Amino acid sequence: MTPHPTTHEPELRKDPILGRWVIIAGGRGQRPNPFRRYTTAVPSAAPCPFCPGQEAETPREVLRYAEPGPDGAWRVRVVPNLYPALRIEGRDDKRGEGLYDMMRGIGAHEVVIETPRHDEDPASYTRDHMAEVLTAFRERTLDLLKDSRFQSILVFKNHGPAAGASLQHAHSQIIALPVTPARIESEIKGVERYFDFRGRCIYCDILKQELHDGRRLVAENADFVALAPFASRFPFEVSILPRAHEPFFQTLAPPLTSTLAEILIDVLRRYKLALKDPPYNYVIHSAPPGAQHPERYHWQVELLPKLTEVAGFEWGSGFFINPTPPEEAARALRELDRVMDVPEGHLLASPDRI
Amino acid sequence: MTPHPTTHEPELRKDPILGRWVIIAGGRGQRPNPFRRYTTAVPSAAPCPFCPGQEAETPREVLRYAEPGPDGAWRVRVVPNLYPALRIEGRDDKRGEGLYDMMRGIGAHEVVIETPRHDEDPASYTRDHMAEVLTAFRERTLDLLKDSRFQSILVFKNHGPAAGASLQHAHSQIIALPVTPARIESEIKGVERYFDFRGRCIYCDILKQELHDGRRLVAENADFVALAPFASRFPFEVSILPRAHEPFFQTLAPPLTSTLAEILIDVLRRYKLALKDPPYNYVIHSAPPGAQHPERYHWQVELLPKLTEVAGFEWGSGFFINPTPPEEAARALRELDRVMDVPEGHLLASPDRI
Numbered sequence: 001m002t003p004h005p006t007t008h009e010p011e012l013r014k015d016p017i018l019g020r021w022v023i024i025a026g027g028r029g030q031r032p033n034p035f036r037r038y039t040t041a042v043p044s045a046a047p048c049p050f051c052p053g054q055e056a057e058t059p060r061e062v063l064r065y066a067e068p069g070p071d072g073a074w075r076v077r078v079v080p081n082l083y084p085a086l087r088i089e090g091r092d093d094k095r096g097e098g099l100y101d102m103m104r105g106i107g108a109h110e111v112v113i114e115t116p117r118h119d120e121d122p123a124s125y126t127r128d129h130m131a132e133v134l135t136a137f138r139e140r141t142l143d144l145l146k147d148s149r150f151q152s153i154l155v156f157k158n159h160g161p162a163a164g165a166s167l168q169h170a171h172s173q174i175i176a177l178p179v180t181p182a183r184i185e186s187e188i189k190g191v192e193r194y195f196d197f198r199g200r201c202i203y204c205d206i207l208k209q210e211l212h213d214g215r216r217l218v219a220e221n222a223d224f225v226a227l228a229p230f231a232s233r234f235p236f237e238v239s240i241l242p243r244a245h246e247p248f249f250q251t252l253a254p255p256l257t258s259t260l261a262e263i264l265i266d267v268l269r270r271y272k273l274a275l276k277d278p279p280y281n282y283v284i285h286s287a288p289p290g291a292q293h294p295e296r297y298h299w300q301v302e303l304l305p306k307l308t309e310v311a312g313f314e315w316g317s318g319f320f321i322n323p324t325p326p327e328e329a330a331r332a333l334r335e336l337d338r339v340m341d342v343p344e345g346h347l348l349a350s351p352d353r354i
Numbered sequence: 355m356t357p358h359p360t361t362h363e364p365e366l367r368k369d370p371i372l373g374r375w376v377i378i379a380g381g382r383g384q385r386p387n388p389f390r391r392y393t394t395a396v397p398s399a400a401p402c403p404f405c406p407g408q409e410a411e412t413p414r415e416v417l418r419y420a421e422p423g424p425d426g427a428w429r430v431r432v433v434p435n436l437y438p439a440l441r442i443e444g445r446d447d448k449r450g451e452g453l454y455d456m457m458r459g460i461g462a463h464e465v466v467i468e469t470p471r472h473d474e475d476p477a478s479y480t481r482d483h484m485a486e487v488l489t490a491f492r493e494r495t496l497d498l499l500k501d502s503r504f505q506s507i508l509v510f511k512n513h514g515p516a517a518g519a520s521l522q523h524a525h526s527q528i529i530a531l532p533v534t535p536a537r538i539e540s541e542i543k544g545v546e547r548y549f550d551f552r553g554r555c556i557y558c559d560i561l562k563q564e565l566h567d568g569r570r571l572v573a574e575n576a577d578f579v580a581l582a583p584f585a586s587r588f589p590f591e592v593s594i595l596p597r598a599h600e601p602f603f604q605t606l607a608p609p610l611t612s613t614l615a616e617i618l619i620d621v622l623r624r625y626k627l628a629l630k631d632p633p634y635n636y637v638i639h640s641a642p643p644g645a646q647h648p649e650r651y652h653w654q655v656e657l658l659p660k661l662t663e664v665a666g667f668e669w670g671s672g673f674f675i676n677p678t679p680p681e682e683a684a685r686a687l688r689e690l691d692r693v694m695d696v697p698e699g700h701l702l703a704s705p706d707r708i
Contacts, residue, residue, distance in 0.1 A: 011679075013584060013585040014585060015544075015583075015584075015585040016544070016548075016556060016560065016584070016585070017540075017541055017544035017545065017548075017556055017557075018537075018540050018541065018544055019540075019544060020585065020587075020672065020673075020674075021585075021673060022585045022586065022587055022673070022674045022675075022676055023673070023674070023675040023676065024585075024586075024676050024679050024680070025675055025676065025677050085675045098563045098567075099556070099559055099560060099563055100563075100584050100585075154670070154671050154673070156670055156671075161663070162663060163663070164663050164664070177673070181671035181672050181673035182671075182672035182673065183372075183670065183671050183672030183673070184671060184672070186371075186372050186373075186672070187371055187372065190369075190370070190371035190372055190373060191371065194370075194371075202370060202371055202453070203371075205453055206370065206453060209452045209453055209454075213452075229369070230367060230369075230370070230454050231367040231368060231369040231370070231374070231375075231376045231378075231454075232376065232378075233376055281669060281670065282670075283669070283670025283671065285670070302670050304669055304670070306663075309515070309516060309517070309518050309660075310518070310664065315635060315637070315658055316508070316510055316537065316635065316636075316637025316639065316656055316658075317508050317510075317535035317536075317537050317538060317637065318374065318535050318536035318537030318538070318540070319374075319375060319376070319377070319508070319531070319535035319536065319537070320376045320377070321376075321377040321379055321439045322376055322377065322378050322379065323379050325365075325378050326378070
């Protein structure tokens with residue numbers, strides 16, 4: 001792997017007006033290269049560093065699920081990112097410079113290599129295999145949370161170059177941060193506002209209303225519901241929520257590991273069929289352990305196909321124009337029941353339901 | 355122009371957790387098409403509707419700057435968007451549906467056709483021509499603000515397909531909204547927080563600190579300063595701020611119209627040279643007239659070249675990784691002084707300055 005032009009400490013900087021933290025991760029003193037990204041980029045001619053036989057090309061693994069025996073083939077590996085956006089060592093060294101606040105960019109940045117097969121598509125995983133990937137997310141989250149410097153753990157996947165994946169071999173990423181990201185903080189505030197007024201979880205109430213209404217449902221099983229959010233920013237946005245109130249993703253345990261794997265594969269297959277194998281991202285939202293009332297939060301998976309370019313209007317205003325009503329997106333995804341092998345009792349497109 | 359598949363009223367929906375408004379602008383009852391966008395898209399084989407001679411292809415103009423005489427050639431035209439994301443007629447009809455809040459998608463959506471020349475690049479405008487474009491922004495903003503239904507006016511430009519422009523002919527857009535966008539609301543809150551504590555404008559203090567520090571300066575003239583923000587989310591982000599405290603863009607008047615035109619062209623030329631003609635967006639941020647203390651705000655222009663794909667991590671968390679420190683971006687843009695025809699007294703890269 002070609003060395004990456006990172007020579008300086010990454011830095012966390014706080015926007016003095018918006019209060020939003022940003023990682024500034026560039027190579028100080030070098031020519032700026034705005035086109036580089038902090039992912040796992042390698043020249044495409046090189047052998048894939050995530051394939052079996054190339055294990056020496058990644059840092060030493062922090063987790064491995066493998067067949068029995070000392071030389072058992074691995075099924076899932078987790079390794080530190082070779083070009084991390086954050087550094088694991090040291091203290092945060094919070095400081096100011098006039099108006100500005102910053103700290104050292106400490107944190108963890110790991111890569112989950114989801115499969116040994118270079119071309120395998122997550123939409124084609126078996127349920128057991130996806131369950132093992134989800135278990136890896138949980139195990140790494142639990143381990144990283146032992147480090148009291150970390151305020152939040154983000155687990156996310158970029159699928160396809162347009163969604164930010166620079167290697168084709170299926171992988172996802174885990175980032176541990178010494179701060180709480182802006183979006184998560186806004187969510188916590190919204191949850192608190194509702195709880196203070198009504199004494200209930202807003203996500204539980206949304207689930208109840210959506211299950212009754214039916215127009216925005218995409219798929220469901222015994223433990224999870226996939227729906228198109230009422231105020232979706234993007235076409236075909238989907239959220240997967242556990243039916244039972246639970247603030248932390250990392251409490252995920254059987255049988256929910258398996259039912260989450262099932263519904264996640266189901267949604268990815270619907271995307272693939274309806275949207276012609278789109279690039280997409282998903283992000284797991286879980287309560288930051290240091291929140292005042294983390295027990296009021298309701299964890300969830302947010303899925304975002306990348307179908308349109310986001311324009312200046314959206315960036316500059318935080319105001320989004322979504323050309324596809326979530327009711328239409330949900331119907332299109334739901335109607336694939338007909339062509340998919342959907343387990344009985346999970347059919348949503350039946351006329352009595354909608 | 356091919357009719358656009360919009361058959362239903364656009365709707366404004368509020369995210370019940372984040373409090374963020376979204377325009378849902380799709381064609382209800384039709385097959386969803388997630389790839390359509392609410393810009394000014396036309397099939398590329400059709401004649402350009404923004405070129406002279408094609409005026410009948412756009413709605414009737416609401417503003418026109420032209421040579422004298424009844425048949426004088428126009429230099430700038432403003433027309434309603436043929437496929438608006440919002441409708442100008444009617445009342446907002448605010449209502450709820452269980453947990454959810456929505457209203458009719460009323461508002462205005464206009465297109466500023468900046469030049470009669472199909473291939474003209476804004477980086478090549480004369481100062482007088484850019485000043486006329488800015489005057490059109492101001493005139494339309496003032497006119498739209500007469501309508502008391504509108505809480506905020508957004509003026510923005512998408513340049514290049516990757517930045518959301520679906521027509522090559524240089525144009526920008528104006529959107530009037532019955533709500534305040536999330537980002538503007540967060541800015542106002544940040545400005546208020548600082549004012550309550552210090553009794554001063556945070557942007558005025560930032561300008562003072564940046565002018566003294568120098569490392570993030572990109573360009574300056576008598577009335578404006580262009581700088582790379584300390585906590586930039588994206589590589590080569592630039593903000594242009596008026597030196598004098600002023601909350602409203604629409605108060606812009608000579609000689610500031612001309613000095614803003616000058617510095618805006620200057621930054622666009624630097625982008626073109628340093629970043630090889632990148633796609634970019636710019637957005638004008640101005641105090642919403644209905645804010646509690648609009649006079650505390652400081653208007654500005656935010657410029658965002660579109661150089662990297664935004665990945666799931668960013669979308670899901672609101673937490674951005676910027677691989678190019680703003681000090682590096684500013685230096686690269688500043689150093690172009692050497693190859694550009696920069697007016698004397700505006701040189702920033704001189705050794706005594708930095």
